[in-house]
Amino acid sequence: MNFLNGGSTDLDILGCFPNMERTVSFGLTLKLLGCLSYMSLTSHVNSVTNTISNKLNKS
Numbered sequence: 604m605n606f607l608n609g610g611s612t613d614l615d616i617l618g619c620f621p622n623m624e625r626t627v628s629f630g631l632t633l634k635l636l637g638c639l640s641y642m643s644l645t646s647h648v649n650s651v652t653n654t655i656s657n658k659l660n661k662s
């Protein structure tokens with residue numbers, strides 16, 4: 604059991620930390636992307652809704 608090299612066993616505690624850090628940063632990146640796409644989608648929907656309501660008001 605070699606603990607310092609990232610090890611080859613499931614019980615290797617030290618080897619888990621880099622994976623956990625990667626998972627956490629990956630999750631945060633996904634969350635950020637989700638927020639950005641949600642915001643852009645919302646603004647797009649709002650502009651489309653405004654356009655439709657403007658056309659309805661003119662007719």
